[in-house]
Amino acid sequence: MSEIQIHRAGEARSPSAEFAAGFGHKALGGLRFISPILIVLALWEFSSRAGLVNAVLLPPPSAIFRNMGRLFQSDTGFWNSPLVGHIEVSLMRLLAGYGMAAVLCTALGLLMGINRRVYAFFDPIVTVIMPIPSLAWVPIVILWLGMSNATIIFVVFLTAMFPIIYNSAAGVRSISKKHLWAAELMGASRQKIFFKVLLPGAMPYVITGHILAVSLAWRALVGAEMLAGAGLGLGYMIFDARTFMDTETVYAGIMVIAVLGLLIEKGVFRPLQRFTIERWGTVRAG
Amino acid sequence: MDMPNKKTKRDAAATAKVEALSVSKTFKRDGGEEVAAIGDISLSIAEGEFAAFIGPSGCGKSTLLYMVAGFEKPTGGKVRMNGHVIDRPRPDRGIVFQEYVLFPWLTVEGNIRFGIDLQKQPDADARVEHLIKLVGLRGFERAYPHTLSGGMQQRVAIARALAYDPELLLMDEPFGSLDAQTKRRMIKDFITVWEETKKTVIFVTHSVEEALLLADKVYLFSARPSRIKQVFSVDLPRPRDISEPSFIGIQRELLASLDEEVEKMMG
Amino acid sequence: MGAFWKNLARLIAAPVILLALSLPALTADHSIKSAYRLTFTSIAVTKGDFAEKYDLAIKPITFPTGIEINEALLTGSVDVGEVGIAPLATLLTRTSDVVAVGVTDIGGGRYKTVVRKESPYKSMDDLLGKKVAIKVGSGNYAAFLTYIKSRGWKESDFQIVNAGDQEAIAALTEGSVDGVIYWEPIVSTLIAKGIARPIFSFKGVVNNPTFLVMPRKFVENERETAIRFIAAYMDTQELLSTDVPAAAKLVVKGMSASGQKVDPKVIELAIPSVDYKIEMGSQVIADEKATWQLLKDTGKLRGDEPDWSVAFDGSLIEAAKKLRGE
Numbered sequence: 083m084s085e086i087q088i089h090r091a092g093e094a095r096s097p098s099a100e101f102a103a104g105f106g107h108k109a110l111g112g113l114r115f116i117s118p119i120l121i122v123l124a125l126w127e128f129s130s131r132a133g134l135v136n137a138v139l140l141p142p143p144s145a146i147f148r149n150m151g152r153l154f155q156s157d158t159g160f161w162n163s164p165l166v167g168h169i170e171v172s173l174m175r176l177l178a179g180y181g182m183a184a185v186l187c188t189a190l191g192l193l194m195g196i197n198r199r200v201y202a203f204f205d206p207i208v209t210v211i212m213p214i215p216s217l218a219w220v221p222i223v224i225l226w227l228g229m230s231n232a233t234i235i236f237v238v239f240l241t242a243m244f245p246i247i248y249n250s251a252a253g254v255r256s257i258s259k260k261h262l263w264a265a266e267l268m269g270a271s272r273q274k275i276f277f278k279v280l281l282p283g284a285m286p287y288v289i290t291g292h293i294l295a296v297s298l299a300w301r302a303l304v305g306a307e308m309l310a311g312a313g314l315g316l317g318y319m320i321f322d323a324r325t326f327m328d329t330e331t332v333y334a335g336i337m338v339i340a341v342l343g344l345l346i347e348k349g350v351f352r353p354l355q356r357f358t359i360e361r362w363g364t365v366r367a368g
Numbered sequence: 369m370d371m372p373n374k375k376t377k378r379d380a381a382a383t384a385k386v387e388a389l390s391v392s393k394t395f396k397r398d399g400g401e402e403v404a405a406i407g408d409i410s411l412s413i414a415e416g417e418f419a420a421f422i423g424p425s426g427c428g429k430s431t432l433l434y435m436v437a438g439f440e441k442p443t444g445g446k447v448r449m450n451g452h453v454i455d456r457p458r459p460d461r462g463i464v465f466q467e468y469v470l471f472p473w474l475t476v477e478g479n480i481r482f483g484i485d486l487q488k489q490p491d492a493d494a495r496v497e498h499l500i501k502l503v504g505l506r507g508f509e510r511a512y513p514h515t516l517s518g519g520m521q522q523r524v525a526i527a528r529a530l531a532y533d534p535e536l537l538l539m540d541e542p543f544g545s546l547d548a549q550t551k552r553r554m555i556k557d558f559i560t561v562w563e564e565t566k567k568t569v570i571f572v573t574h575s576v577e578e579a580l581l582l583a584d585k586v587y588l589f590s591a592r593p594s595r596i597k598q599v600f601s602v603d604l605p606r607p608r609d610i611s612e613p614s615f616i617g618i619q620r621e622l623l624a625s626l627d628e629e630v631e632k633m634m635g
Numbered sequence: 636m637g638a639f640w641k642n643l644a645r646l647i648a649a650p651v652i653l654l655a656l657s658l659p660a661l662t663a664d665h666s667i668k669s670a671y672r673l674t675f676t677s678i679a680v681t682k683g684d685f686a687e688k689y690d691l692a693i694k695p696i697t698f699p700t701g702i703e704i705n706e707a708l709l710t711g712s713v714d715v716g717e718v719g720i721a722p723l724a725t726l727l728t729r730t731s732d733v734v735a736v737g738v739t740d741i742g743g744g745r746y747k748t749v750v751r752k753e754s755p756y757k758s759m760d761d762l763l764g765k766k767v768a769i770k771v772g773s774g775n776y777a778a779f780l781t782y783i784k785s786r787g788w789k790e791s792d793f794q795i796v797n798a799g800d801q802e803a804i805a806a807l808t809e810g811s812v813d814g815v816i817y818w819e820p821i822v823s824t825l826i827a828k829g830i831a832r833p834i835f836s837f838k839g840v841v842n843n844p845t846f847l848v849m850p851r852k853f854v855e856n857e858r859e860t861a862i863r864f865i866a867a868y869m870d871t872q873e874l875l876s877t878d879v880p881a882a883a884k885l886v887v888k889g890m891s892a893s894g895q896k897v898d899p900k901v902i903e904l905a906i907p908s909v910d911y912k913i914e915m916g917s918q919v920i921a922d923e924k925a926t927w928q929l930l931k932d933t934g935k936l937r938g939d940e941p942d943w944s945v946a947f948d949g950s951l952i953e954a955a956k957k958l959r960g961e
């Protein structure tokens with residue numbers, strides 16, 4: 083009896099100990115991620131201050147952060163600051179363009195996966211158009227929609243489209259015939275097969291497609307804003323700052339873009355992955 | 369041991385759970401070349417019978433099983449269940465594949481409930497609980513399939529196929545990818561499960577020992593294009609002892625006949 | 636070990652020696668990397684044969700506007716460039732490594748507002764709230780700011796589309812903007828093509844000079860080349876001032892090389908819209924200071940007021956005059 087108790091005590095961990103271990107693990111991971119970045123920033127600061135590089139072309143990080151602080155201020159508070167305004171506009175454009183692609187293209191991709199004729203029709207089109215760099219569309223889209231929000235949103239949409247279509251179709255096609263047979267035999271109607279087998283079965287690919295779509299769309303967005311920003315957005319802010327050789331603002335913009343991109347990936351898609359395909363053990367390799 | 373069923377159609381329809389009438393199946397390969405998988409098969413499986421299909425690899429055992437399931441259609445002849453021609457998959461049958469084919473996004477419990485929920489059958493919780501106990505998965509209800517061993521996953525697949533109470537259980541080499549020890553244990557446990565449910569079972573295997581440990585009748589398929597070469601009745605009480613002389617006798621006979629067909633397939 | 640170090644030393648020494656040998660060769664034939672863009676002066680000095688007389692080779696590198704030339708001057712990747720009054724204010728705010736050595740031309744007449752021919756707009760007032768292509772931060776942007784200030788308008792009263800030269804031409808051609816505020820010969824090109832008509836000239840609104848700017852290092856190290864360039868430049872200005880048809884021919888040649896077909900008659904009319912005078916008088920310097928203040932007030936400039944005492948160097952002009960035999 084007492085032996086068993088000793089054994090148990092040795093094996094089980096108290097919840098708080100587990101929490102502490104998990105927290106320590108996370109902190110360590112964060113440190114491992116951030117320390118190379120800190121080292122680069124320190125070297126950068128040093129070479130900029132020591133005059134090893136032109137301080138206009140490569141201003142020291144301290145100056146960039148100070149400037150970022152300034153850009154985050156306004157007479158009416160943080161939320162009305164110029165940088166928050168640009169971020170807001172950029173995120174809205176991303177959301178609009180990606181959101182449209184997410185709805186329409188996931189549907190089209192799944193349909194392509196299900197229906198052979200639809201696949202045969204769209205596959206060549208997707209294959210031909212997909213490799214075109216999305217920024218190559220900007221001049222044409224400006225022709226159609228002018229220098230406007232619509233142009234940028236459309237370029238974001240175009241960019242997000244193809245990874246979503248391609249992966250959604252591949253996801254459905256990756257589901258084995260036997261899974262469909264099994265469901266059918268258990269009495270699943272076509273509609274039930276779609277919602278209970280095809281959709282979750284395609285999920286690993288669909289999620290991969292969406293992650294790819296958002297990260298590509300984010301890059302295209304910033305590029306498109308530089309070409310057709312019409313006064314707002316992070317890309318335009320960088321473009322405008324360059325005009326006045328305000329490199330501190332250019333770098334501040336680049337840093338905000340990097341951090342937001344990371345937040346979208348780690349804050350939105352990582353949890354989504356963790357609660358779906360990682361739990362199911364269906365994470366795609368590569 | 370008796371020869372292929374020679375009863376009249378009417379007689380067969382009256383007593384048979386599943387029957388194949390002069391079934392043939394030819395596949396077209398991508399190149400246009402035709403493969404005659406099943407030549408001419410007629411058989412009749414009685415209600416409550418545990419039938420095993422055995423034969424050289426590629427002779428059409430799975431193909432016939434899939435035709436009973438309603439996944440494939442015969443090129444010639446008819447496959448019937450309860451006297452009706454099988455037109456499509458229906459939930460009066462359940463299937464267990466060699467590769468488990470579980471839904472990875474559902475827990476053990478979710479997989480087992482799948483058919484019950486689709487058909488909105490009553491007492492779902494109680495049935496699922498009972499099956500989990502029956503196949504020995506207690507404590508794993510909330511586990512996802514990828515966290516389980518192969519044997520455990522196949523237990524889930526068997527429970528899933530039985531959960532919605534089909535009349536006929538189809539099994540395509542269910543223990544084929546398990547190691548020898550696990551396989552022995554699975555056979556033993558499956559006999560218990562079957563004895564409780566008393567379903568009609570068609571069990572495809574390439575293992576003579578497995579067939580003889582489990583089945584009432586063993587249908588030996590010839591080389592491709594296949595027919596039923598022989599049907600062996602195994603009238604031994606379960607659990608069977610592989611070292612018993614009567615078991616060894618049938619085993620030797622079945623093995624010899626099977627080897628002949630395997631030779632033909634190789635040659 | 637010894638052999639390794641010796642080889643390494645040779646490997647490092649070889650390019651250094653080569654570079655040292657080639658340096659005098661490069662300076663001997665007086666070549667200058669010149670930022671080329673679509674202005675009457677830049678086109679004429681590059682396409683004409685003014686430099687040959689001074690045994691000078693002009694190597695043009697194309698830029699859309701003075702904004703991009705600023706960056707090239709900062710990094711020393713060009714030796715000379717034409718920089719408008721506003722970009723120079725920006726540049727001087729960030730660095731003292733450049734110096735203005737002369738004026739290319741002066742006058743607000745080079746800046747015009749054009750609209751599509753069939754559009755109803757007749758004045759700047761009609762463009763309020765409309766899409767207008769302009770190069771933000773350029774000389775005409777400063778002229779625009781000066782003008783709207785005098786009218787009591789704000790920048791946000793227009794939908795500003797920040798566009799380079801070719802983009803501005805394309806934008807109005809496609810109709811994706813309502814108006815273009817740009818300099819000559821961009822505006823005349825649009826008029827000559829039958830796309831645009833002018834509704835406003837900045838003549839009298841401002842009297843902005845555009846500057847010839849060089850990296851300070853270039854002026855110090857290759858003063859002789861710099862002087863020869865300015866002499867050739869002054870010859871170009873003389874042609875633009877005295878023989879408009881001949882100058883127009885050069886400009887048409889330059890424009891067609893960058894894909895713009897223009898009627899020489901239109902160019903002939905546009906050339907006299909400014910004065911081509913190299914001199915950097917006190918008024919010119921005062922204008923530059925005023926523009927700096929104007930931009931500073933918009934909050935877009937980063938840095939303190941430039942040290943004006945070292946920003947302008949008129950001594951090269953005097954030397955060039957001697958070289959021209961004045």
Ligand SMILES: Nc1ncnc2c1ncn2[C@@H]1O[C@H](COP(=O)(O)OP(=O)(O)O)[C@@H](O)[C@H]1O
Pocket residue numbers: 395396397403405423424425426427428429430431432
């Ligand atoms: N869908 C198919 N297309 C083409 N040939 C097939 C198809 N399914 C099975 N076959 C062929 O039919 C024959 C029988 O297959 P199968 O029923 O799987 O044999 P087994 O007895 O090993 O289960 C094999 O030669 C196989 O290659």
Ligand SMILES: [Mg+2]
Pocket residue numbers: 429430431540
């Ligand atoms: Mg098989």
